[in-house]
Amino acid sequence: MVVDYLMSEDALLAFFVNGRNELVVIPLGSMYSSFSMAPRETNPNFMNGVPELLILRLVQQEEMYGYEIVQAIRGRTDSVIAVGEGVVYPVLHGLERDGALRSRRKTVNGRNRIYYSVTPAGTRRLADLAKGWTNLTAAIQTILTGEKHGEAV
């Protein structure tokens, strides 16, 4: 998979073609990343709001610990989105501090782990993020396919 980047003063966009031959555009942030694209494990990129979106969605379904979350993202996206695994924790801690997640220690199979679950505030935040992301991708898809604008012209 080839990933191309378009960078301006305040935005960094990544373009790649997914497994269904669809062009996917992802807005990225600074050089310091929370998540990375699968083929470039050591070249992290920011996807503003996307790590939070994915994490909130996953832990909304069931209580999870960090390793589980990372593997779930990898598994459910067919490794298209591969988290630079350790950097998921600052995102989790940030969400917890914001009140979007709560954590508790739990011993399972002799291992003491910190499990995360969504709070009501996290559910609202997830809804906002999902709405924003859906609008963004729909808008970009519209431009790419030229449907609405094509008709207007």
Next chain:
Amino acid sequence: MAKPFDELRERLLRAGVAPRHVRRYLCELGDHLSDLKVDERNAGRCAADAEAAALIRLGRTDDLANAMIEQRQFRSWSNRAPWAIFSLGPLLMLAVAYYIAMFLLWSGWQIFLPGADTPFVRIDGFAIFYLGVGRLIYFGAPVFVGWIVFLIAARQRFNALWPIISTILVAFVGGAAQVRASRTAIPGGLGHIRMFFTLPSSGELLLDRLVGAVIVFSLGMVPYFIWRLRRVSLS
């Protein structure tokens, strides 16, 4: 041999991330690394290869550090406002310590020496312990505060500048502290203990204060120097 996260810990602390957040982050990274190692071993790798592969999957130290450093809400107060932590903080601690010491002195005077005009007389029995604690806090407070300051500085990997400024301030204030005790004019009235801070009025007093301040400063610095020496020897 350096542990996997030693460098990361140092970078985070030096960048101002609060020690409790660093501790939790490294704890979860350690758990994650263990899971990754098991994952890699299950994939057929030998122990050494599994560890190497697990570390790569976990992420580079640069990325792990930057991801945490970017989250400014995890910065410690000593990093956000060192002037407050190393100047107002020690003075506040000193004030609290002096308040406790004066309370012990006053209450010990009322309990053990009800007829005495001053608490600074010969005492026996439990009074020695009770008033001794008060005196220990009074005389030791600047040194104890100095130790706390250096503990904060060492935990956050500060250089010596702020803690030295802080200890000089504490030593100066501690050296200027004076205590006076007296009975009220009313018979059977409660005793009064006053604490105040004075500047030396003569050269001899100035020398005394300076010697006192140097002693407080030196004693306050001892743990910090031991810590630095230990770190140098470990590295």
